Every structure is written in C-alpha cells, then in structure tokens.
Amino acid sequence: MTMNTGTHQNKSIVILGGGTAGWITANALIHRWADRGVAVTLIESPDIGTVGVGEGSTPRLKRFFDAIGVAEPEWMPKCNATYKVGISFANWSTKAGFERYFHPFPSQADRHTATAYYFNTYARRLGIDLHAHPDRFFLAARLAENRQGPKPDENFPIVVEYGYHFDANLLGDFLRSRAIARGVAHVQAKVVEVMQSADGDIRELLTDSGQSIAGDFFVDCSGFRSQLLQQTLRIPFRSFAANLFNDSAVVLPTEQSAQIGSQTISTAMKYGWAWEIPLTHRIGNGYVYSSGYCSADEAETELRARLGLLESDTPARHLKMKVGRVESHWHRNCLGVGLSQGFIEPLEATALNLVCNTVDDFITTVEAHGLEGDGRDGLNDRVNQGFENVRDYIVAHYIVNSRSDTDYWRRNGSNGEVSPALRQILEIWKTGKSLSLEIERQKIPTSYTAMSWYCLLGGYGIYPDIRPAPADNAAGRKVNMAEIDAYIGRCAMNFRLQNEQLQFS
Ligand SMILES: Cc1cc2nc3c(=O)[nH]c(=O)nc-3n(C[C@H](O)[C@H](O)[C@H](O)COP(=O)(O)OP(=O)(O)OC[C@H]3O[C@@H](n4cnc5c(N)ncnc54)[C@H](O)[C@@H]3O)c2cc1C
Incomplete structure (x- = not known):
C-alpha cells in the first residue's frame, strides 16, 4: 500500500x-x-x-x-506481568464431565490434535459415545494445568500463542x-x-x-x-443490556501462591462470574454481576466467602459498567x-x-x-462488527449455560435475544455440520476461530444423549486418546514453569 x-x-x-x-x-x-x-x-x-x-x-x-x-x-517485570495461555471456565455447566473447560490460545501443536477433537465432537453430536471434551486435545490446557509458561525450550520448535496478565x-x-x-x-x-x-x-x-x-x-x-x-x-x-445482564463488578486482591499460574480462571457465581488473575505479586479477583439480581453488598459477601475473606478488612472496590x-x-x-x-x-x-x-x-x-x-464509514463498520462479534461469543456462554440455581441463570439460559449470526452457529452445531466449513460457507461474521467455538460448545457439553452405536459408524474410526495424551504430555515436557519463565535477568 x-x-x-x-x-x-x-x-x-x-x-x-x-x-x-x-x-x-x-x-x-x-x-x-x-x-x-x-x-x-x-x-x-x-x-x-x-x-x-x-x-x-x-x-x-x-x-x-x-x-x-x-x-x-x-x-x-515493571508491570508485575505474567504469561497467560488461556482461560478456564468453572461451574458454568452442570453437565456431568463438563463442569469445567479450558479455552486455549492456539499453538502449532494443535495441528496434530485439533482435527481429532473436531472428529470426536462431530461423532458425539450424532450421539456416538466418544471423548469430546476439549481439554485433553490442546497443549495450552496442559500447560495451564501444570502452571507452565508458553515459551518452549530452545530446541523445541512448537510456537504457542499467549497473552499476559x-x-x-x-x-x-x-x-x-x-x-x-x-x-x-x-x-x-x-x-x-x-x-x-x-x-x-x-x-x-x-x-x-x-x-x-x-x-x-x-x-x-x-x-x-x-x-x-x-x-x-x-x-x-x-x-x-438485552443480551448481557451484568453491569457491576466488585474487586478484591489476594496473595499469590509460590507457583504462579498461567491461566485466568472464570468461575460462575450466583449472579455472574468471578475472575482470578495471577500476577507476580498478587492475585486479582473480581465478581462481575448483575445489579438487577443482587445488591453490591450481597455480591461482595459472596466474593469474600469464595476467597475466604469474610473476616478480612481488605477493602473491596466497587465499579459500574456500561x-x-x-x-x-x-x-x-x-x-x-x-x-x-x-x-x-x-x-x-x-x-x-x-x-x-x-x-x-x-x-x-x-x-x-x-x-x-x-475512510471513516469503513472503519466504523469494521469496528462495529468487531464489537458485535465479541458480544456474540460472550453471549454464547450465557445461552448455553445449564445452571438453574438462580433467576439470573434461568433468564440467561432462556434469553431469546440472540443475533442471527449466533443463532446460525448454534444451529450448525446442533445439526452436526462442520462449524469451520459452515462459518466460511455461510460467511457468518465472527472474530473467533472455529477452534474457539468448538471449545466453547464442546466444553459446555452441548451434545445429545448417547445413542446405541450403529454397525457402520464414525466410532469405528476411533481417535486413540492414549496417543493424544502422550503427544501432548511429551510436548509439555519442553516448557518450564511460569515462575522460571518470569526470570528475566
Ligand atoms: C470490571 C472490569 C474488568 C475489566 N477487565 C478487563 C480485562 O481483563 N481485560 C481487558 O482487556 N480489559 C478489561 N477491562 C477494560 C479495561 O479496564 C479498559 O478497556 C482499559 O482499562 C481502558 O480504559 P480506558 O483507558 O478507556 O479508560 P480509563 O481507564 O477510565 O481512563 C480514562 C482517562 O480519561 C481521563 N479523563 C476523563 N475525563 C477527563 C477530563 N475531563 N479531563 C482530563 N482527563 C479526563 C481520566 O483521567 C483517565 O486518564 C475491564 C473493565 C472493567 C470495568
């Protein structure tokens, strides 16, 4: 240009x-x-x-x-920053085996394992009993579990994308x-x-x-x-606000443990969700909630109880979000x-x-x-589309949640305010088609890759009940999970702990 x-x-x-x-x-x-x-x-x-x-x-x-x-x-070091390999979502789903999943940042190792995951989710969406939870298929999930950083040892040629805290x-x-x-x-x-x-x-x-x-x-x-x-x-x-009910947050720091984690943890709460972000000197915690369903005091008490800070005089910060x-x-x-x-x-x-x-x-x-x-109109269209795409991915978390313990979650799960793009993606998933091909073919606007959508929908266990396997079916070409585990395990051996990767001098 x-x-x-x-x-x-x-x-x-x-x-x-x-x-x-x-x-x-x-x-x-x-x-x-x-x-x-x-x-x-x-x-x-x-x-x-x-x-x-x-x-x-x-x-x-x-x-x-x-x-x-x-x-x-x-x-x-000046910003007490740490490496981040992705986000864990805990307690958003009540489906057995899917109470938690990890949204990984991509890595080159995924080339060898993502296809296996897509294949299994495809079969599982047809009711075939295969392992279709994302966490065993992605290297970043293993690094997060082990508190490892994303930078491989010098002689290991696999690039892992990462963000920061x-x-x-x-x-x-x-x-x-x-x-x-x-x-x-x-x-x-x-x-x-x-x-x-x-x-x-x-x-x-x-x-x-x-x-x-x-x-x-x-x-x-x-x-x-x-x-x-x-x-x-x-x-x-x-x-x-019609799709996203949360409008408030309460924030409280806690102490960092000796081994610093490399993931954000997002845990569903009664009226929203709590983040846990590991920095070098502390853990940042916050509860994002809807003031339409609980008061600031109730939110603070729920967060304090979760963090074991009910008796503590550490002050909390309250914020409003637009x-x-x-x-x-x-x-x-x-x-x-x-x-x-x-x-x-x-x-x-x-x-x-x-x-x-x-x-x-x-x-x-x-x-x-x-x-x-x-060029103003073009920029406005692109930036607006970026906002709508991110919104759809966030709304998807709420639409597919299976919690029913509060009005907040019940209303989120039954909320019909869904964009046509998100509706299409959910439809494609439920009809068992290939998400990646269909997103491309139907030109569905999304800023998230097919992998992210596969992880979200598979991670929440959005699958039909298992059906008896017909004689000629996909399960006949079963992915060997022991091989995937071994491959990911051996890749992970080439990454040091987050603590070690943060030694810059
Ligand atoms: C609860 C919560 C959690 C978040 N978590 C994340 C996260 O994990 N990741 C992420 O990417 N983002 C997150 N964000 C968003 C992120 O905090 C903001 O996008 C980012 O900090 C940028 O904020 P800002 O600079 O737009 O505004 P601000 O930080 O509010 O800065 C506004 C600036 O404008 C100045 N200003 C305003 N009016 C005047 C005036 N009249 N005269 C002079 N100066 C003025 C202020 O002094 C200030 O310097 C979160 C936000 C919230 C509310």
Whole structure:
C-alpha cells in the first residue's frame, strides 16, 4: 500500500485520557507517525483517575508490543506481568464431565490434535459415545494445568500463542513514560470545556488550569464518561443490556501462591462470574454481576466467602459498567478508543483487543485515505462488527449455560435475544455440520476461530444423549486418546514453569 502522507503530515493529534487506551493510542501513533511530523499530545486528569482494572489480555497485546518494538524483559517485570495461555471456565455447566473447560490460545501443536477433537465432537453430536471434551486435545490446557509458561525450550520448535496478565496501573505508568520519552506531550489537567467550530468539528479543549489545547484531530480515551464522542458530539450509545445482564463488578486482591499460574480462571457465581488473575505479586479477583439480581453488598459477601475473606478488612472496590457500543467510533474529527467507544464484559479479556484493533484500523485508514474522513464509514463498520462479534461469543456462554440455581441463570439460559449470526452457529452445531466449513460457507461474521467455538460448545457439553452405536459408524474410526495424551504430555515436557519463565535477568 502506498502511504498517503500529505493529509496527516505535520498535523496535531490530541488524546483526551491517560488510561490504558489513551497510552496505547499515544504509543501507536507516535511510533508510526513521529517521522511524518505528527505531534501527539495527551491530556489526563489526576483528579478523575483511570478505571484501574483490566488485567488480562489475549495474544493481541503481544502483537502491539512487537509492533512498537518493546521486548518482554523491558515491560513485564515493571508491570508485575505474567504469561497467560488461556482461560478456564468453572461451574458454568452442570453437565456431568463438563463442569469445567479450558479455552486455549492456539499453538502449532494443535495441528496434530485439533482435527481429532473436531472428529470426536462431530461423532458425539450424532450421539456416538466418544471423548469430546476439549481439554485433553490442546497443549495450552496442559500447560495451564501444570502452571507452565508458553515459551518452549530452545530446541523445541512448537510456537504457542499467549497473552499476559498485568497490573493495569503499572502498565499505564510504563506506557506513559515510554510515550513521553518518544515525544508525546503530556498535560495533566482536567478538560472543563470542549470548543467546536461552526461546522461541528472539535477545535480545542479548555482545561481547569486555564490552558487551551488545539488540535487537528482528537482521540477520545476519556473512559466511560466519553466526554468528546458521547457528551460533546452526541453520538448515540447502543446498549447490549438485552443480551448481557451484568453491569457491576466488585474487586478484591489476594496473595499469590509460590507457583504462579498461567491461566485466568472464570468461575460462575450466583449472579455472574468471578475472575482470578495471577500476577507476580498478587492475585486479582473480581465478581462481575448483575445489579438487577443482587445488591453490591450481597455480591461482595459472596466474593469474600469464595476467597475466604469474610473476616478480612481488605477493602473491596466497587465499579459500574456500561455495556454496549457507540453507533460511530469515528465522527467528524474525533475517534473514540477504549471505554469511551464501548465495553463488553471482560469474560474473554477482549477490551484491549478492541482498543488495538481500532487504533490499527485508524492508522491504516488514514494512511490510505487521509485524516479528513474518507475512510471513516469503513472503519466504523469494521469496528462495529468487531464489537458485535465479541458480544456474540460472550453471549454464547450465557445461552448455553445449564445452571438453574438462580433467576439470573434461568433468564440467561432462556434469553431469546440472540443475533442471527449466533443463532446460525448454534444451529450448525446442533445439526452436526462442520462449524469451520459452515462459518466460511455461510460467511457468518465472527472474530473467533472455529477452534474457539468448538471449545466453547464442546466444553459446555452441548451434545445429545448417547445413542446405541450403529454397525457402520464414525466410532469405528476411533481417535486413540492414549496417543493424544502422550503427544501432548511429551510436548509439555519442553516448557518450564511460569515462575522460571518470569526470570528475566
Ligand atoms: C470490571 C472490569 C474488568 C475489566 N477487565 C478487563 C480485562 O481483563 N481485560 C481487558 O482487556 N480489559 C478489561 N477491562 C477494560 C479495561 O479496564 C479498559 O478497556 C482499559 O482499562 C481502558 O480504559 P480506558 O483507558 O478507556 O479508560 P480509563 O481507564 O477510565 O481512563 C480514562 C482517562 O480519561 C481521563 N479523563 C476523563 N475525563 C477527563 C477530563 N475531563 N479531563 C482530563 N482527563 C479526563 C481520566 O483521567 C483517565 O486518564 C475491564 C473493565 C472493567 C470495568
């Protein structure tokens, strides 16, 4: 692609907000455009502060660090970060044998085992009695179980994709100092007024310290308050509350054990789910719940009981979440990134994915079409589709759950508010067809790979009852599970414990 340098060269871009979204954006823009004379300024209010949560990522964050040239030893120790190979879902299903499953990040080892899993799920969906739980088929599940990190020993040529866990505040600090060192101007003040020109474009931001900060383009990273996109430009917000009932969270840290885990654990609770995120110095815990079904006090008590902290005076933090997305992420001369553009509950730790995707899409679009907005509609469509795709995958967890212990779970299980894309995927699964082929053939929009869908639906045990095997059937070509176990076991021998992989010096 040829770079259209004329339209953004020497422009000035102002970012409002210094949370993770603001500093990721600042680093990406300065890295890409500093040599085009683009000036980047970031304004953040020390009084307002950041949301201070968001400690899990997918492999997308690794691609961001790789792209801006930051190596792991440079940032991970400073952010108390650990490696993450996937997420365990515990107690979401009540089906015997499926009370827990693991959603792995992909690895090259899957090439030898995923087909066997797909084959078994295919047979099991026809009622044939084969082993069809995902965990025995994926290397990352074994690494998680053993608390191993994702980096193989030097002589073992299998790549495992991975994400990270990190302290959100420390990550913000790291990204801030890096961006400033590379030339991003930093203003610490609260924006109290937004000045617009006659055509509606944003012209300048006025701060409580009397500064006026003008720019050609503005990026709204002001968090849930969405000061530019929603408050000033009045972009409507589309709530996802009809599909996703959770709107609150309570957060409590606990001590880290000697052997640090390499997975996030998401455990279903009475009115939502609790995360457990291992960092080097502590475990981050939080309960994401629906305030329509339980009070903040009840949620805190349930979380404390789970963590053995009923008698402890460790303070809990309570947060409200606004779940949904704006109608347009890029409007006039303003782009929304982060919580200001939308949020989907953090069940699959996807918020920073959407941040990185939006920023990358913006850079690519501007380089192709300029800053004036010619590529705006395309970006809005793609980012909206990204949000809808993630929402569908999260909603699937709730639709297929088999808990019935509270109204919350019963209502989730019977919720008919399902997008056509998700409905199609569930239908394909139930009719026993190949998910991968059908997703491709029917052009079903999804950001998740077929493997992720197979793991989710197989992991929850969405299978019919076992039927007596006919004489000529798939079970005749049985996958040898002992061979799969041995293969995965031998692969896993080439990965050291997470603790050892975190020794950077
Ligand atoms: C309970 C919960 C759990 C989460 N877990 C995950 C997870 O596991 N993984 C994941 O990827 N994401 C997760 N997220 C999302 C993640 O926390 C956010 O996407 C991420 O932190 C980015 O936030 P932000 O920068 O958009 O907003 P914020 O962190 O809220 O930052 C907003 C910034 O704007 C500034 N600001 C606002 N108004 C003004 C003003 N008028 N003047 C000056 N400055 C202003 C503030 O000072 C602040 O610097 C979670 C979110 C919640 C609520």
